[in-house]
Amino acid sequence: MSKKTPVKRARAKQRRLSPEDRRQEFVAKATEFFAEEGFGGGTRALAHRLGVTQPLLYRYFPSKDDLIKEVYRTVYLEPFGDGWEKLLGDRTRPLRERLKEFYQAYTGVIFSRKWLRIYFYSGLKGLEINRSYVGIVRDKILSRIIRECRHEAGLPAQGKPGAAELEMAWVFHSGIFYYGVRKFIYEAPVLESKEQMISDAVDAFLAGFAQVFGEKEGARKLAVRAAV
Amino acid sequence: MSKKTPVKRARAKQRRLSPEDRRQEFVAKATEFFAEEGFGGGTRALAHRLGVTQPLLYRYFPSKDDLIKEVYRTVYLEPFGDGWEKLLGDRTRPLRERLKEFYQAYTGVIFSRKWLRIYFYSGLKGLEINRSYVGIVRDKILSRIIRECRHEAGLPAQGKPGAAELEMAWVFHSGIFYYGVRKFIYEAPVLESKEQMISDAVDAFLAGFAQVFGEKEGARKLAVRAAV
DNA sequence: AACCCTGTTTATCGCTTGATCACTAATTAA
DNA sequence: TTAATTAGTGATCAAGCGATAAACAGGGTT
Numbered sequence: 001m002s003k004k005t006p007v008k009r010a011r012a013k014q015r016r017l018s019p020e021d022r023r024q025e026f027v028a029k030a031t032e033f034f035a036e037e038g039f040g041g042g043t044r045a046l047a048h049r050l051g052v053t054q055p056l057l058y059r060y061f062p063s064k065d066d067l068i069k070e071v072y073r074t075v076y077l078e079p080f081g082d083g084w085e086k087l088l089g090d091r092t093r094p095l096r097e098r099l100k101e102f103y104q105a106y107t108g109v110i111f112s113r114k115w116l117r118i119y120f121y122s123g124l125k126g127l128e129i130n131r132s133y134v135g136i137v138r139d140k141i142l143s144r145i146i147r148e149c150r151h152e153a154g155l156p157a158q159g160k161p162g163a164a165e166l167e168m169a170w171v172f173h174s175g176i177f178y179y180g181v182r183k184f185i186y187e188a189p190v191l192e193s194k195e196q197m198i199s200d201a202v203d204a205f206l207a208g209f210a211q212v213f214g215e216k217e218g219a220r221k222l223a224v225r226a227a228v
Numbered sequence: 229m230s231k232k233t234p235v236k237r238a239r240a241k242q243r244r245l246s247p248e249d250r251r252q253e254f255v256a257k258a259t260e261f262f263a264e265e266g267f268g269g270g271t272r273a274l275a276h277r278l279g280v281t282q283p284l285l286y287r288y289f290p291s292k293d294d295l296i297k298e299v300y301r302t303v304y305l306e307p308f309g310d311g312w313e314k315l316l317g318d319r320t321r322p323l324r325e326r327l328k329e330f331y332q333a334y335t336g337v338i339f340s341r342k343w344l345r346i347y348f349y350s351g352l353k354g355l356e357i358n359r360s361y362v363g364i365v366r367d368k369i370l371s372r373i374i375r376e377c378r379h380e381a382g383l384p385a386q387g388k389p390g391a392a393e394l395e396m397a398w399v400f401h402s403g404i405f406y407y408g409v410r411k412f413i414y415e416a417p418v419l420e421s422k423e424q425m426i427s428d429a430v431d432a433f434l435a436g437f438a439q440v441f442g443e444k445e446g447a448r449k450l451a452v453r454a455a456v
Numbered sequence: 457a458a459c460c461c462t463g464t465t466t467a468t469c470g471c472t473t474g475a476t477c478a479c480t481a482a483t484t485a486a
Numbered sequence: 487t488t489a490a491t492t493a494g495t496g497a498t499c500a501a502g503c504g505a506t507a508a509a510c511a512g513g514g515t516t
Contacts, residue, residue: 019493123413174406174407175399209432283507460513472501475501479497
């Protein structure tokens with residue numbers, strides 16, 4: 001390459017965005033960048049990707065760490081709508097149907113290279129935000145699922161789900177979750193139809209839950225209902 | 229702190245190990261170090277942890293990357309004994325029992341902070357070794373499990389497991405795997421008894437597999453799937 | 457004693473990193 | 487038009503990185 005050319009750079013003639021918009025644009029692209037490179041990725045490489053010079057980042061964010069924190073915020077807060085709890089708890093519809101629909105929607109949001117990689121990078125860092133996310137999944141999703149399963153199986157409702165029930169829901173949930181990990185992080189071949197994977201997983205979970213926790217009657221009811 | 233003290237360091241009076249042993253000692257401690265810090269951890273910090281100076285590492289390993297590769301080797305090759313395939317295929321015992329025993333043993337090896345963290349760090353790097361590990365799990369463990377399930381359910385044996393069956397085994401396997409992730413990476417509370425978690429997961433899986441792929445339910449299952 | 461071999465340290469090199477400062481170009485307000 | 491404000495750049499700093507070279511220390515052999 002020739003030496004640094006002092007050519008007056010033709011500044012891109014882009015419309016100037018409002019400061020807040022530009023900032024958010026930076027955060028969005030930084031998210032993609034860090035998802036690929038990990039948080040060890042350099043600010044220079046990031047700036048290059050944004051098409052600006054490195055010091056400019058420091059006009060918008062006090063430090064690299066602050067930028068990273070904003071990346072976390074957007075990634076973690078993005079997915080959680082409040083419709084999901086209602087969907088799971090809507091007893092006018094069969095639980096099986098609710099579960100399948102919920103996991104279609106949920107995985108529709110989190111199954112992306114970007115989301116999953118940021119999730120694991122922050123998890124390995126041992127960040128608080130990650131731990132709190134696990135808590136949210138447990139309280140807003142899994143506990144609700146357990147409650148609905150108990151109801152469906154004709155078991156007495158009780159305030160908090162038991163530890164063993166909760167664990168079983170975790171195993172179920174994680175099994176589905178890991179489909180995305182295998183596909184987007186390991187880039188391993190997976191069953192083409194996500195829909196079928198979820199459908200089978202839900203069917204197996206309901207049968208398994210009835211088998212392990214159901215009363216004899218409840219279990220049979222679940223099995224029969226499944227078959228019909 | 230005062231300026232660098234040129235005090236002649238009292239060399240530690242440790243027994244001199246053979247070069248090969250010393251090397252392995254380095255690799256072992258480096259594994260723990262990288263498990264905590266990630267592979268971005270510095271060679272100086274690592275050397276400090278080993279109680280030696282940084283350049284000494286380069287007498288034992290040509291570069292940091294070579295050291296890391298050896299870390300991978302030990303971590304990935306450590307677990308796989310050949311007894312596991314035999315255990316899974318031993319038809320003199322009930323499949324349920326075999327599965328529970330296998331997963332007790334398997335998780336006994338990989339459920340550690342060290343193993344899991346190295347696993348994810350290398351996974352995020354997109355390393356070949358990681359992908360090959362996924363292949364090994366699929367071919368040596370999950371395919372075998374499917375075969376045994378088919379046999380148990382009285383289904384005709386066929387060479388390769390179907391994609392949907394394999395996926396279901398993945399969901400099951402991952403569910404168990406993620407118990408370790410939650411415990412050692414997220415450091416989230418889990419069911420105290422790993423044994424019960426595995427036992428319930430296996431019971432649920434067998435019930436679920438029969439439900440989804442079993443012969444008797446086959447026709448009805450198809451109807452249900454068509455209706456969804 | 458002299459020598460060599462090997463494990464180890466000190467000092468240092470070139471490069472990259474996150475961050476800062478002074479300056480210029482572009483936009484807005486008067 | 488001119489002044490003020492904002493967006494963006496080039497040069498540079500101190501610290502940290504991986505890696506290298508040369509000197510040193512201690513035991514074993516002759």
